[in-house]
Amino acid sequence: xxxxxxxxxxxxxxxxxxxxxxxxxxxxxxxxxxxxxxxxxxxxxxxxxxxxxxxxxxxxxxxxxxxxxxxxxxxxxxxxxxxxxxxxxxxxxxxxxxxxxxxxxxxxxxxx
Amino acid sequence: xxxxxxxxxxxxxxxxxxxxxxxxxxxxxxxxxxxxxxxxxxxxxxxxxxxxxxxxxxxxxxxxxxxxxxxxxxxxxxxxxxxxxxxxxxxxxxxxxxxxxxxxxxxxxxxxxxxx
Numbered sequence: 001x002x003x004x005x006x007x008x009x010x011x012x013x014x015x016x017x018x019x020x021x022x023x024x025x026x027x028x029x030x031x032x033x034x035x036x037x038x039x040x041x042x043x044x045x046x047x048x049x050x051x052x053x054x055x056x057x058x059x060x061x062x063x064x065x066x067x068x069x070x071x072x073x074x075x076x077x078x079x080x081x082x083x084x085x086x087x088x089x090x091x092x093x094x095x096x097x098x099x100x101x102x103x104x105x106x107x108x109x110x111x112x
Numbered sequence: 113x114x115x116x117x118x119x120x121x122x123x124x125x126x127x128x129x130x131x132x133x134x135x136x137x138x139x140x141x142x143x144x145x146x147x148x149x150x151x152x153x154x155x156x157x158x159x160x161x162x163x164x165x166x167x168x169x170x171x172x173x174x175x176x177x178x179x180x181x182x183x184x185x186x187x188x189x190x191x192x193x194x195x196x197x198x199x200x201x202x203x204x205x206x207x208x209x210x211x212x213x214x215x216x217x218x219x220x221x222x223x224x225x226x227x228x
Binding site for chain 2: 031032034036041042043044045046049089091093098100102103104105
């Protein structure tokens, strides 16, 4: 069964701290995996894309990793800011199809 | 201006009413999608369209219909709204099928529908 599971469901951290969000996927055939950020009441926006051959990719304070062997991805946020408060959604794309497989997201709250 | 525009942004209606949610895009993408988002369930696919003449059901199409009026326009209709269709609805486009595509989804701002 093609699915994407994210953990934790929710997370509260203090401003300035780091955190790591997890995504496990069982998607075949696998094309790529994206992390999206969804602010409250807004549409999701792509943060980064990870393909089969990529291990690590950074986008500012966001660093994504992908382990194709264990089918795991993580999103690490460094020096969190209040504006990082959002839901983070992991989405895998099946190769050769229209099919996007969505995780249920991690809701992050950053406190001052 | 947003690349993917949804109207209305918020709508409250009564059971049994017909509702149309509209989506227009300036991305020039052929592929358009309608998703529904409920707390704890993530985004679920209602309908998708690869071009004006190609419309397909997603995983939760019952109770919904769509119309692809042009490459840039994709509308979602609820013929007879019911309370469990209360949700946040998103339209999205994808660059799949074009050269150098990466499959990124571009979402609208969402339409919050409440059915009383």
